Amino acid sequence: xxxxxxxxxxxxxxxxxxxxxxxxxxxxxxxxxxxxxxxxxxxxxxxxxxxxxxxxxxxxxxxxxxxxxxxxxxxxxxxxxxxxxxxxxxxxxxxxxxxxxxxxxxxxxxxxxxxxxxxxxxxxxxxxxxxxxxxxxxxxxxxxxxxxxxxxxx
Amino acid sequence: xxxxxxxxxxxxxxxxxxxxxxxxxxxxxxxxxxxxxxxxxxxxxxxxxxxxxxxxxxxxxxxxxxxxxxxxxxxxxxxxxxxxxxxxxxxxxxxxxxxxxxxxxxxxxxxxxxxxxxxxxxxxxxxxxxxxxxxxxxxxxxxxxxxxxxxxxxxxxxxxxxxxxxxxxxxxxxxxxxxxxxxxxxxxxxxxxxxxxxxxxxxxxxxxxxxxxxxxxxxxxxxxxxxxxxxxxxxxxxxxxxxxxxxxxxxxxxxxxxxxxxxxxxxxxxxxxxxxxxxxxxxxxxxxxxxxxxxxxxxxxxxxxxxxxxxxxxxxxxxxxxxxxxxxxxxxxxxxxxxxxxxxxxxxxxxxxxxxxxxxxxxxxxxxxxxxxxxxxxxxxxxxxxxxxxxxxxxxxxxxxxxxxxxxxxxxxxxxxxxxxxxxxxxxxxxxxxxxxxxxxxxxxxxxxxxxxxxxxxxxxxxxxxxxxxxxxxxxxxxxxxxxxxxxxxxxxxxxxxxxxxxxxxxxxxxxxxxxxxxxxxxxxxxxxxxxxxxxxxxxxxxxxxxxxxxxxxxxxxxxxxxxxxxxxxxxxxxxxxxxxxxxxxxxxxxxxxxxxxxxxxxxxxxxxxxxxxxxxxxxxxxxxxxxxxxxxxxxxxxxxxxxxxxxxxxxxxxxxxxxxxxxxxxxxxxxxxxxxxxxxxxxxxxxxxxxxxxxxxxxxxxxxxxxxxxxxxxxxxxxxxxxxxxxxxxxxxxxxxxxxxxxxxxxxxxxxxxxxxxxxxxxxxxxxxxxxxxxxxx
Numbered sequence: 001x002x003x004x005x006x007x008x009x010x011x012x013x014x015x016x017x018x019x020x021x022x023x024x025x026x027x028x029x030x031x032x033x034x035x036x037x038x039x040x041x042x043x044x045x046x047x048x049x050x051x052x053x054x055x056x057x058x059x060x061x062x063x064x065x066x067x068x069x070x071x072x073x074x075x076x077x078x079x080x081x082x083x084x085x086x087x088x089x090x091x092x093x094x095x096x097x098x099x100x101x102x103x104x105x106x107x108x109x110x111x112x113x114x115x116x117x118x119x120x121x122x123x124x125x126x127x128x129x130x131x132x133x134x135x136x137x138x139x140x141x142x143x144x145x146x147x148x149x150x151x152x153x154x
Numbered sequence: 155x156x157x158x159x160x161x162x163x164x165x166x167x168x169x170x171x172x173x174x175x176x177x178x179x180x181x182x183x184x185x186x187x188x189x190x191x192x193x194x195x196x197x198x199x200x201x202x203x204x205x206x207x208x209x210x211x212x213x214x215x216x217x218x219x220x221x222x223x224x225x226x227x228x229x230x231x232x233x234x235x236x237x238x239x240x241x242x243x244x245x246x247x248x249x250x251x252x253x254x255x256x257x258x259x260x261x262x263x264x265x266x267x268x269x270x271x272x273x274x275x276x277x278x279x280x281x282x283x284x285x286x287x288x289x290x291x292x293x294x295x296x297x298x299x300x301x302x303x304x305x306x307x308x309x310x311x312x313x314x315x316x317x318x319x320x321x322x323x324x325x326x327x328x329x330x331x332x333x334x335x336x337x338x339x340x341x342x343x344x345x346x347x348x349x350x351x352x353x354x355x356x357x358x359x360x361x362x363x364x365x366x367x368x369x370x371x372x373x374x375x376x377x378x379x380x381x382x383x384x385x386x387x388x389x390x391x392x393x394x395x396x397x398x399x400x401x402x403x404x405x406x407x408x409x410x411x412x413x414x415x416x417x418x419x420x421x422x423x424x425x426x427x428x429x430x431x432x433x434x435x436x437x438x439x440x441x442x443x444x445x446x447x448x449x450x451x452x453x454x455x456x457x458x459x460x461x462x463x464x465x466x467x468x469x470x471x472x473x474x475x476x477x478x479x480x481x482x483x484x485x486x487x488x489x490x491x492x493x494x495x496x497x498x499x500x501x502x503x504x505x506x507x508x509x510x511x512x513x514x515x516x517x518x519x520x521x522x523x524x525x526x527x528x529x530x531x532x533x534x535x536x537x538x539x540x541x542x543x544x545x546x547x548x549x550x551x552x553x554x555x556x557x558x559x560x561x562x563x564x565x566x567x568x569x570x571x572x573x574x575x576x577x578x579x580x581x582x583x584x585x586x587x588x589x590x591x592x593x594x595x596x597x598x599x600x601x602x603x604x605x606x607x608x609x610x611x612x613x614x615x616x617x618x619x620x621x622x623x624x625x626x627x628x629x630x631x632x633x634x635x636x637x638x639x640x641x642x643x644x645x646x647x648x649x650x651x652x653x654x655x656x657x658x659x660x661x662x663x664x665x666x667x668x669x670x671x672x673x674x675x676x677x678x679x680x681x682x683x684x685x686x687x688x689x690x691x692x693x694x695x696x697x698x699x700x701x702x703x704x705x706x707x708x709x710x711x712x713x714x715x716x717x718x719x720x721x722x723x724x725x726x727x728x729x730x731x732x733x734x735x736x737x738x739x740x741x742x743x744x745x746x747x748x749x750x751x752x753x754x755x756x757x758x759x760x761x762x763x764x765x766x767x768x769x770x771x772x773x774x775x776x777x778x779x780x781x782x783x784x785x786x787x788x789x790x791x792x793x794x795x796x797x798x799x800x801x802x803x804x805x806x807x808x809x810x811x812x813x814x815x816x817x818x819x820x821x822x823x824x825x826x827x828x829x830x831x832x833x834x835x836x837x838x839x840x841x842x843x844x845x846x847x848x849x850x851x852x853x854x855x856x857x858x859x860x861x862x863x864x865x866x867x868x869x870x871x872x873x874x875x876x877x878x879x880x881x882x883x884x885x886x887x888x889x890x891x892x893x894x895x896x897x898x899x900x901x902x903x904x905x906x907x908x909x910x911x912x913x914x915x916x917x918x919x920x921x922x923x924x925x926x927x928x929x930x931x932x933x
Contacts, residue, residue, distance in 0.1 A: 017280075033199045034192020036407070038357045039441045043855035046357055074192045087190035091182050094820040097828065098649025099189025100357040100407030106190060125863040132855070134355050134408050135649045136824055137831035138863045 005066045007032075008076025014063065022058040022066055023047045026073065034074040034103040038132070045131030048104040049073050055111045055130075074103045082113050085148045095144040097135035105131050109145045119149045161764045164705035165698065168664065169878060169885050175729055176659045176669060177884055180820030184654040184674070185405065185647065194405045197361040197377050201436045205363070206235060208427050208437040209282035211272040211289045212446065213264035216516040216848040217298035217313070220263060220291060223272050228285035233277035235431060237289055242430060245393025249419055252487040253322065255314055258391055258422055263296070265313055265481035266516055267849040268446035275427045275435060298516035300848045302455065302478040305515045313481060313514035322479055323487040325494040325510035327776035329566050335470025335505030339461025343541040347458060348915045349530040349898070352451035352836045354523055355860050356648075358407020360420040360448065361438040364428035373400045374425050378417025379409050380686035381644050381679040387418040388425045399425070403677030409648035410832070411522030414688045415484055416448040445853035449521020450842070452489055453478040456534040460503075462542045466556045470505035471538075471566075473497045475531060479512045480519030486512040489520065491620040493527035495780040498566045499535035500577050500614035501557040506566040508776070517848040522688060524829060524891045525615075529836070529898050532613040533916070536899030540609075541912055549594075550903075551585045554612055559786075567771070567780045574887070576812030576877030577786035581612055583873045584810040588790050597792065597907065605795045606805075609903025611896030612788045616781025617879070617888045618695055621771035626764060627699035628682035631661070631707055633758040637731075637745040639665060639672045641703070642681035645696040650825065650890050652692030653677075656817040657700045660883055664704040665711070666728025667744055674700075682761055690785065690888025693817060694879070695766060701883040703762030714756050715747055766881060783879040786812040787892040789830065791867070791900040795908045800924030802905055803867075804834050810873035814887035819874075826893040827869050833897025835861045841917050 004013040007030060014029050023040070026032040026049070035058055038046035042060035049058045050072040077083040086106050089095070096102050105128065112119070112127045124145050125138075133141060158164075188194040211223075225237035240247050240261035250256035260269050272289050276282035299305045299313070305320040313320055336342060362376035372392075378384040381401040389396040401421065406413065420437060427435035439447070457474040475493050479486035494510040543553035558578045563571050590608075597606035618625040630642040641661050647653050653676035662669045675681065684699050685691060711733075712723040719726070719742070721735035728734075731744035751758055769779025788810040794803045809826050816822050839859045843851040852858045878885025898916060906913040909927060 027198075028201075028203060033195070036192075036196070036357070037198060037359075037438075039855040041441065041854050041856055044357060078191060087187065090190045091186040094180070094182070094824050096183065096186045096189045097651065097824055098357070098408045099185065099194050099405060100196060100649075102189050103192035106192075125866075128863045130862075132355075132357065132860060132862060134357055134410075134832065134860065135828045137827035137829075137869065138861075138866050139827045139869055140824060142863065 001064065003063050003067050005068060006070040008072055016063045018064060020063050022061045022063045025063040026058060032073050032075055036100055036103065043132065045104045045108065046101050048107045048131065050107060050111060053111065055108045074107060077110065082110055082152060085151050086110060086145070089144040089148040093140050093144040093147060095136060095140040101131060101133045105133065105141055113149055113152060119146060121146060158709045159706045161702045164702055165881060168701060168705060169880065175663055177663045177817055180818060181655065181659060181669065183651050184658055196358055196405050196407050197363060197375055198438055200363050200375050205434040205436045206275045206277065206427060206431060207279045207282045208424060208435055209274045209286040210270055210443060211274065211286050213260065213267055213269040213271050215264055215293045215295055216267045217296045218264055218293035219296065220260060220271065221294055222292040224290040224292065228274060228288040231281050231285040231288065233281035234285040235275045235277065238273040238427065238430065243391055243426065245391050248390065249387055249422065250483060251485050253483040256482040256484065258419060266518055267847055268518055269481065273423055273427060275431065298848065300515050300517055300844065302476055302513040302515055305513050306511065313516060320514040321511055322483040322514050323490060323512040325490050327494055327497065327506055327508040327566050329568055330505035332470050332472050332505045332507040336461045338463065339469045340464040341542060341545040342459065342461045343538050343545065344459040345538065345912070345914050347456040347534040347537065349454045349533060350916055351453045351842050352523060352840050353445055353858060354408065354410040354412035356408030356410060356412060359439040359441055359444040360413065360416050362421045362424035363434065363436045364424040365434045366428050366432055369400055371398050371400045372425060372429060373402065374421045375402050375404060376417060376421035377406045377413050378403055378421055379414035379646055379648065379688055381646065381677055382683040383686060384418035384421040385679040388422050391422045391426060392429050401679040403646045406646055406648035410524045411526065411688055412448055413648065414686055415521040441855060442853045445858060446518065446850050449484050449519050451523035452520040452527055452530065454530045456531060458534045458538050460538045460542060462546065464546060466546055466548050466553050468501055468503045468557045471498055471503050473508045475508065475510045477512050477520060478515055480515055480517040482519040483512060484519050484521045486520055488620060489527035493531040495567055495620065496528050496614060497531050497535060499532055499539065500559045500612055500786055502559060502563050503566055508566070517844065518850065524832065525895045526689065526891065528613065528615055529833065529895050532611065532895050533898035533902060536611050536903060537913060540903055540906065549591065551581065551590055551610060555581060559614065565780065568777050569779050574783050574814065574877045574879045576875035577612065577614065577788065580786060580810040580812045580873055580875040581788050584788050584790060584808060587873060588808050603796060603798050605797055605908040606792065607795065607904040607906065607908025608790065608792045609900045609907055610788065610790050611899030611903060613895040614784045614786050615690065615888065615892060615895055617783045617785055618689065618691065618766055618781055621778065621780060622768050625685060625695060625766045627695050628684050628761060628763045629699035629703045630682055630761050631703040631759065633707065633748055635748065635752055637671055637748040639667050640675055641700055642675045642678065643700060644677065644679065644681045644684040645692050646677035646687045648687060650692050651821045652696060655821045656693040657697055659817055660697055660700050661704045664701065664708050666730065668731040682763070690890040690892065692890065694882050694886050694888045697883040698764045698881065699762035701762065702764055703760045706760040706762065707758055710756050711747060711751065714751055714754065718742060718750060782881065783887055785887040785892055787896055789893065789896040789900040791904045793901060793904040793908060795905060795923065797927055800920040800927065802838055802918055802923060804901055806868045806870065808870045809893050811892060812875040812877045813889050813892060814879045814882050815876055815885040816874055817884060817886055822889050823872060825889050826872050829891065829893035830869055830897055831861050831866055833894040834901060837898050837901045837916055838918055841919065
């Protein structure tokens with residue numbers, strides 16, 4: 001079946017199977033590799049994308065469900081000032097080890113910063129709860145997101 | 155070879171350097187930005203449609219003869235290419251690491267629920283999945299054994315008949331006379347401890363892509379922690395020389411030891427299909443397959459008796475360690491050795507008897523996982539120390555310090571520790587930082603529903619392979635005409651950062667080249683064999699070769715620069731790309747120096763082979779040099795226990811590390827924080843549920859629960875004692891595993907303190923704590 005949606009600002013139409021997940025369509029048909037396959041069960045968050053601006057697990061969504069919607073991945077946000085601030089803070093603060101979970105964290109954190117919510121370490125933790133990192137113990141990730149928020153305020 | 159290129163001289167020269175350009179600084183990793191942007195490539199990123207997809211058929215029996223694998227229905231699925239079984243293997247179907255007991259694909263019988271029985275290759279993923287379901291295996295079920303204590307006794311149910319029992323391996327340590335030691339003791343504590351399996355849950359599951367003919371060989375892109383080991387296992391399975399196999403390990407989405415065991419096997423599966431079909435073949439484990447198949451942290455039963463005098467000196471320990479190794483030995487014997495020789499904890503004990511049993515059962519097998527047999531035995535040893543201190547009426551930190559290893563101490567294998575033993579100082583500083591006695595008293599003032607407790611875990615961990623097993627390092631460096639430097643190593647990048655942080659810093663430090671000109675090419679079997687990226691050796695043993703190779707080239711550059719600048723080689727300074735003759739004001743640029751080297755016939759390539767000197771170890775007596783050096787670690791944890799629900803929250807963790815030189819403090823902190831949280835998950839949350847056929851019931855991340863941001867404690871800045879190791883690069887010892895090792899002891903010790911009860915069994919899930927609290931009618 002054909003599905004049309006907006007991917008990183010550009011309209012795309014892809015031929016997919018009815019049971020195909022957005023994760024597979026992005027990785028295997030649209031060459032979007034920042035979206036990672038971790039658990040395929042909506043637990044780890046490595047496959048997080050934005051659907052109409054909201055962080056969503058792409059492994060838990062059929063491509064057919066995004067018909068007409070806007071899908072955003074890191075590939076489409078590389079020049080965004082919030083993402084630039086986030087990536088530079090992740091690098092500086094040592095928030096990256098194996099890096100497999102990192103794009104998912106950055107997408108989720110981007111949505112948090114974009115929302116304009118007042119940031120406390122507690123709501124940063126709450127917002128990032130749906131992303132698993134097995135390397136860092138999260139401390140430096142939380143510090144990086146908080147530092148990016150501080151820097152963007154100025 | 156000129157004297158100045160001797161590795162011992164070079165290692166010692168740089169060990170004693172007085173000031174540093176980049177070593178000791180928290181410099182950002184070379185790979186961080188690519189990873190942040192999602193452009194860093196992992197195995198699956200190399201897969202493209204059109205390549206064969208390989209799917210696994212797993213055993214549904216814990217122990218059974220394989221009568222027949224029926225593939226007729228599977229082969230009817232369009233786009234299915236072939237079904238492969240053990241009999242298709244052209245070389246040896248033998249992949250056991252420590253013992254030759256393990257096939258790549260089950261042959262004759264299966265030994266656990268989840269074992270690989272067949273591989274299906276198809277033109278696309280859906281066809282492979284459908285066909286794998288249609289492969290029918292006829293089994294003749296055999297009696298099976300799941301409990302290691304039962305397995306020890308049974309002679310009628312044998313996981314491996316040829317062994318004659320279910321004991322895969324035994325180890326021992328003997329020191330002094332244990333009976334005499336206990337007769338001198340005023341207090342004796344005796345307990346049985348139990349610890350459980352843990353899964354690595356690396357976010358990237360196992361995968362491999364094998365491409366025949368690329369680069370004139372069969373090239374396998376895979377996530378394995380030791381490319382040269384993957385290369386040799388593939389070669390053995392295919393029956394071809396290792397030189398016809400190339401292994402490339404791109405960025406790896408976490409390893410923690412699991413991909414040291416499973417990585418080469420994953421690679422061999424893809425390689426087998428590619429070799430037999432002549433086509434690129436790709437395999438990727440689902441999370442369920444990963445959780446069911448790959449080796450776990452050892453589950454243990456540890457019987458521990460220890461004695462001490464009333465003035466607080468340990469007199470003897472008597473320890474029996476039983477490891478449930480599951481269906482195969484894998485690295486079980488090495489894991490058991492490590493547990494056995496570390497059984498005392500980092501303490502002086504005059505009399506010791508330790509016996510180890512590695513026992514087969516019909517379950518998923520045990521393997522390498524951060525700490526490698528040590529977290530469980532350090533947990534037992536430290537719980538013993540707490541109980542002894544309580545019986546003696548002594549503070550647990552004071553009691554530990556009275557017995558702690560120091561320079562000049564002898565271990566339970568009678569190894570003399572001459573130097574690099576900084577643990578006593580680390581524990582003293584840590585206790586002071588935490589304000590231990592005061593905080594402990596404060597915890598005891600919590601009396602209501604929520605109780606507080608504080609605990610300490612102190613541990614040691616031998617660097618390099620156990621006993622006399624050979625270990626070495628190597629690397630290859632070259633400088634190109636434009637002044638850019640490439641260092642090639644077999645050490646992989648699995649998140650620990652050694653190639654992209656410490657190796658790069660070591661090269662820049664030694665050559666004086668600007669950091670941005672240094673590239674470390676990692677994880678390739680085309681680099682010289684540097685050993686595995688395991689056992690906390692990436693930046694320690696693994697980087698010795700990096701240091702020696704760079705230092706050899708530096709000696710040549712010093713000589714050349716001295717000629718060009720008219721000074722002595724020892725007066726040449728190279729810093730961040732500027733070459734100076736000390737005190738003369740004369741200088742030239744790095745690029746110019748390299749140009750001159752090419753013009754004047756100076757070889758700017760070198761290898762850095764170093765064979766680690768080791769003492770002798772007598773396996774029969776269990777005596778001798780166990781390791782060339784030890785890293786040491788201590789951790790204090792404060793917890794809150796909800797006595798109504800049994801839920802434990804770790805509030806705060808204070809770590810201390812005596813691991814020699816800290817090359818990159820930011821990366822070391824990252825290792826400590828990550829290991830502490832992984833250790834916390836192990837103690838409080840993570841466990842497998844097996845059914846009565848030994849099948850894992852929670853093979854997914856919904857029911858196998860790991861820590862998230864909401865579970866983590868505050869982790870304080872580490873206390874470092876830089877107790878340099880003479881052969882380590884700049885004196886560095888191992889770091890990666892360290893903070894996981896004392897975590898069970900520290901956290902369980904804190905829970906025990908909060909509850910006023912000894913803890914002997916992990917994990918401390920809410921239900922376990924809830925029932926523990928209600929045992930004996932208290933609270």
